[in-house]
Amino acid sequence: MVPVVIKIKNAVVSYREDVALRGVSLEIKAGEIIGIIGPNGAGKTTLLTLVNGLGHLLQGEVWVLGHNLARGCPADLRSRIGYVPQLPVIDPRMPVTAREVVMMGRYGRLGFFRRPGPGDWQVVDRMLELVGMTALSGRPIGHLSGGEQQRVAIARALAQEPSILLLDEPTASLDRRAQQQILQLVQRIHKERKLTTLMVTHSLAGLTGLCDRLVLMKKGRIWKTGNPEELLQDRVLEQLF
Template identity: 60%
Template sequence: MRETAIGLRNVAVAYRDDVALRGVTMDVYAGEFVGIAGPNGAGKTTLLTVVNGLGRLLRGEAVVLGERLAAGRRGREFRTDRRATALRRLIGYVPQNVPVDPRVPVRVREAVMMGRAGRLGLFRRPGPADWRLVDEYLELVGLSHLADRPFGHLSGGEQQRVAIARALAQEPRILLLDEPTVSLDWRSQRQVLSLIRRVHLERKLTTLMVSHDPRETFDMCDRVALLCRGRLAAFGPPREALSDARLRAVFGGGCSA
């Protein structure tokens, strides 16, 4: 029987008067690569936020790596704050591309070391073992030769590679990626996606990836979750979840095929 890394049961999330997720139920198995697709406003990023332990649940519950997140009086409730913090240390997050001021005096190696912060704590300085780990991940993403380059001087594709290395420096069991190829040119997109797939397999991660272009991206996924207006319209193998009929229905404004 396969181990469930992420289990969602009737999850609903709201931001003020806007309901972002409505009754989402799904299981993601340990070691699985799951794509998340849907039009703007479908709830894709919110789903990642729930898995990351930061989503404020209106109803339902999420169990992530054995830790339970459920709707409570404050909107979310782990069993203890300490366990919630420990859980987030096991989850690496790669956000969408964010413009970087090239004048920011942060070098690539230092940017990757920021991913160790959760492991080190507030008052512990990185030691030789931490820097060796950073160098290992820089080599993994093919950027060892740029370790001393200012982060703001890198290309968009190179910056995404650094973001992936930074997330891996946290030594996560789950990797969350929010449109990691947005704004990149075609060649950089293929390079970043190839890297993500290789990292997923080599590190035996459970990976969730949001993409704005499902047909171009999700051939590398085991399963795809298709969202529409906060609801789960489909969840299954890419060819099934992203059938022509389903894509027309969802991206055309409906939520069922």
């Protein structure tokens, strides 16, 4: 039987006056790739931060890889969860190369006070190759296009060699072609690295054939879950957005 790696039970999250999640329950099995969609403010990013161990849980429970996050998110667990935030990856005026940005993903495993060794740089270079950024790895991050920066962000998350990958709108502000390329990349690395992947996205084209399951969120609740073929229908989307 495939193990459940993420279990969220009746989670309520509030930021002062705003209630972001109003009783969300969800189970995700190892190896699944899940798309999370819904209107602005529905709670999608908040759901990701719960899995990341950064959510302010008011009520409910979150289990990730067998750990109850109510007891905190230990460093070894954090390093098994890769997070790709919304762009920009890093202030583009920072004088750091793409390769150095990817190395930042390694510090979760290294600890801040240990210098990266040759083995760490090998991992970084392998991840840059995986995302097709080897040729541009010496460029300052601010001299890369949005799509290229997104690849670097994905490589940075992969550099910590996670088993769960969380992506927050990895195709935001990219043109259609770059959007498709990033979605294909996500699919490839999901399979090659045998990940469990959760992706928040507004680009609905391309989700069929990519996601095993979709989670549709509305007003802090999971409104529907199911397979993309079933849910990516005009009549469903009109009610969602």
